[in-house]
Amino acid sequence: MQHDETLIWHEPGGPGRTCVMISCCAGAELQIRAGDEIVLRELYPDRASLYERAAELRTPRGDPQERTRA
Secondary structure, three states, X not given: OOOEEEXXXXXXXXXXXXXXXXXXXXXXXXXXXXXXXXXXXXXXXXXXXXXXHHHHHOOOOOOHHHHOOO
16 A cells, blocks of 8 residues: 655744645555654545645744734
8 A cells, every 4th residue: 555645734843843744545644753753643534624734833933923813
């Protein structure tokens, strides 16, 4: 079974946060990584749902004004 990994976004700084999608025929897995550690793993039946969730998780830390910009 082939698994494809796609980078969705990356936030530099500290260990940095990276969001990737692992896709295969059964659906898609969203992973948030801090450095080499997987800190969040969620499964989705389709890519559209995964991309929507990834956008929700990409809220900048720090300035509250930045959170309203996407």
